[in-house]
Each structure stands twice: as structure tokens, then as C-alpha cells.
Amino acid sequence: MPREFIYRSAELELDRLGIQHGWVPPAKKEAVEHFAKSFKLVDNDLIHMETGETIEEWAAKQKIHRPHWFLPDEVIDKVDASFAGGSKSRVNIDARSKLFREVGEVQFNQLMLQWGATPIKNGTRPEPQTGATVEQAKVLKNASNNPWSPTGWNLTKQGEVVKSLGMDKATAIAKAAGSYIGATRPTT
Incomplete structure (x- = not known):
């Protein structure tokens, strides 16, 4: 029985995997710009042309190969304290100022945007996307x-x-x- 062809874009998959694995926003951009063209669609799997790994396997190994793509664990705790709680809870100014000093203005603003927070309201933790990315790409095609x-x-x-x-x-x-x-x- 023939397998149904599923459209998969390396750019969309790397963006999804970046969220899933906790890459910092500049890392997702770097992955898409420099590594997306290294993947080829073979039997509905995106395969790295040099290593033969699937895109999921390749992304999982990046914590070892590219540790600069990830926030340190202690910073992740500060991000939670700074932006978590939803829009009804109070903004933790002290936690936000500590995070701002540690990561800098650009990274702080990118994290705030990821969480859907504003200077006067908290946001929610960004959730990794599911296979909806593939379905979304198919819908967007036509x-x-x-x-x-x-x-x-x-x-x-x-x-x-x-x-x-x-x-x-x-x-x-x-x-x-x-x-x-x-x-x-x-x-x-």
C-alpha cells in the first residue's frame, strides 16, 4: 500500500523543534538560515544530507553541539518567575529586573514576546507545536x-x-x- 505524501518544510520543522527543545530565538533563526538547506525530504522524513539523521534526531543533539543555543537552567527558572502566572496575576518586577540584567534588553524582549507578556501583564509558557505544523503547511499551500x-x-x-x-x-x-x-x- 503506498504511503501518503506529507509536505514538510525544513524551515517550519526547525522552528517547531526550536520551540520544543527550548532554543533561544536567535538560535532558531540561525538553524533556519544555515541548516535548513542541509535537509532533504525522503519518504516523508527530512534527512540531513551529511549525517543521514532525521531532523528530529539532529535537533535533539544540538544541546551537545551548540550549547549557546540554549538558556542556562538557572535563567529558565528566572524566565518562569518573570513571565508566568497568566494575565490575572501580578507582574514580578524584581524577577524581571534580574532577568533583564542577566540576558540583556534584546533577549529579554524576545522572551517577553515568546511568552505573550507585556511590561504590565504576565503571559503563558510557550508550548511546542505538534504535528499541526505539517497540516498547517498543507493548508497554506492552496x-x-x-x-x-x-x-x-x-x-x-x-x-x-x-x-x-x-x-x-x-x-x-x-x-x-x-x-x-x-x-x-x-x-x-
Whole structure:
């Protein structure tokens, strides 16, 4: 019996695995920019072309090979204390100031964004995505709400997506539709 083909994008999978494994945001960007092109889709699995590992196996080994991609455990505890509790609980200013001093402004703001927190309200712990990423990519390929798909082509909305989600996510969405950022017409 033939296996059903499932579209998998290395960029989307690395983004999902980065959240799952707790990579810092710059690490996810580095993984997508430098390593996504090292994976090839073989029988519905993304395989690293040099090592032969699946993308999941490769991502799991990065704590050993790239420890700078991870926050130290004591910082993770501070992140929990700084942003956890949901929007109804009080903001822990003391924990936030300690975290800010330890990780710096840029990393602090990225963590706050990941948690969905603001300076005056707490957020919730970011949960790793499930296999929904694959399903989401399949939907985006032909969705009329994807501004890069042939049925939903819209240059204005493409610009809005890039502006609101950032270049990395917009590139992944465009690629899911079989297009790219800067395309002048839809691909058929």
C-alpha cells in the first residue's frame, strides 16, 4: 500500500523543534538560515544530507553541539518567575529586573514576546507545536488566505505578513505556497 505524501518544510520543522527543545530565538533563526538547506525530504522524513539523521534526531543533539543555543537552567527558572502566572496575576518586577540584567534588553524582549507578556501583564509558557505544523503547511499551500498562493495572490497582504510576522515566517509561508518573497506573480 503506498504511503501518503506529507509536505514538510525544513524551515517550519526547525522552528517547531526550536520551540520544543527550548532554543533561544536567535538560535532558531540561525538553524533556519544555515541548516535548513542541509535537509532533504525522503519518504516523508527530512534527512540531513551529511549525517543521514532525521531532523528530529539532529535537533535533539544540538544541546551537545551548540550549547549557546540554549538558556542556562538557572535563567529558565528566572524566565518562569518573570513571565508566568497568566494575565490575572501580578507582574514580578524584581524577577524581571534580574532577568533583564542577566540576558540583556534584546533577549529579554524576545522572551517577553515568546511568552505573550507585556511590561504590565504576565503571559503563558510557550508550548511546542505538534504535528499541526505539517497540516498547517498543507493548508497554506492552496489556501486562499495565503497571499503567495495562486488563489490568494495579493502583494499588499504579502507586505503586511512580512511586516507583522517577520521575514523568516513570511519566507516559510511563501515557500509553503510554492513561491518566494519578492515574486512578481503567482506560481502555477
